[in-house]
Amino acid sequence: MVRPTAVIGLGRSGISAARLLHAQGHRVWLLEQRQTPQLHGTAAVLRQEGLHVRLNCSLASLEQLNPQAVVLSPGVCWTEPVLVQLRRRGVPIYGETELAWQAMASAPWIGVTGTNGKTTITAMVGHLLQQAGRDAPICGNSGAAATELALDCHGGRRPDWVVAELSSFQVEASPTLTPRIGVWSTLTPDHLDRHGSFAAYGAIKAALVTRSAVPVLNGDDPQIWRRRNRWPTARWITCCGGAALQPHRQAALSIEEGMVTAPTGPLFSADVLPLPGRHNRLNMLLATAAVLEAGLEPRQIAAGLRSFPGVPHRLETIARHQGVTYINDSK
Incomplete structure (x- = not known):
């Protein structure tokens, strides 16, 4: 059987990375450390699309999965010990942005x-x-x-x-x-x-x-x-x-x-x-x-x-009242 490609993180970038890999013909496993009712609902939808999803699992489960490659969401630390070990064994590990670049x-x-x-x-x-x-x-x-x-x-x-x-x-x-x-x-x-x-x-x-x-x-x-x-x-x-x-x-x-x-x-x-x-x-x-x-x-x-409107929360003018300008710079 073809070894799977693992995607870490069931957030927006992890889901889109998994869908892209699936569209390219890869066998994909999505791994997520958390479990909530919302995540269970998301996982059910993704399974219907042909993706494998595991919730409530740690990065250590990568050892058992034995993936051919690992794609990380941005929030996953590059230097996690299990990722370091996999890299030493020659398993390609890269971020979601690298997958998009390729x-x-x-x-x-x-x-x-x-x-x-x-x-x-x-x-x-x-x-x-x-x-x-x-x-x-x-x-x-x-x-x-x-x-x-x-x-x-x-x-x-x-x-x-x-x-x-x-x-x-x-x-x-x-x-x-x-x-x-x-x-x-x-x-x-x-x-x-x-x-x-x-x-x-x-x-x-x-x-x-x-x-x-x-x-x-x-x-x-x-x-x-x-x-x-x-x-x-x-x-x-x-x-x-x-x-x-x-x-x-x-x-x-x-x-x-x-x-x-x-x-x-x-x-x-x-x-x-x-x-x-x-x-x-x-x-x-x-x-x-x-x-x-x-x-x-x-x-x-x-x-x-x-015509550039600026970016929300960065010196964003939100109101003018009685000669006073109110600015949102909360970023």
Whole structure:
């Protein structure tokens, strides 16, 4: 009998990963540590689709299952002892995003990572491409699960671009994911309980950029800037004026006298984006650099930025009353 492929986690990404594998002809087992009435209902539906589901089982049950491969949901720690043992025995273990990449590698990806800013940049890149008439779905850490989109592509969809927000958890478990364009927004200490150290966390983020054909990087972030020698051909952006990066690098985009400016000259006013804050200007420059690489014209980008609504819970204007503006920044 063919050894099964195990999918860990009965959440949205785990379910879509299992369905994709099943559509590809794999024998699939879904394993979930919890059991609730809702999960029992979900499991019953999946069993009717031809999937095997086990609830209330630990990762240790992988030893008995003897899978040919294991697909992890993002919340499952990469360094769990049973996963380490399986890797040592040569069992492929990778994340749900890696599975999606393998299924959609023919489409160009824009991968966005960073401690902060990645959700807004991902939404902005997707919005700009879509407003310009491109089929550019958003997936990963925001939007659809990456394997949900991959399942659409298995059914015949051919997007112009895949725009993926990628957390450190997803990058860590996606060793061959190679975006056409890789955007890195910021780097500050985060998820150290999972990754062990700031150096390890930063190395995971850097790995995605290194694998990207065109890195797009924030020259105003000191932790990213200090690593600049790793990416001699990267596109660097800065809010501080292009001279701020010289003589080390020429800015691909900067803000000069209120204008978003490329080495060839001004492109459009920096005030086209209706969102407040210097950080949103950085987000705008990173998104603009990415979509320029994707083939958009400055006039298309300016028009898209004017209509960008922002992201919920991030400096989101929710009401104006008697001269007072109420803003939700609860993220």
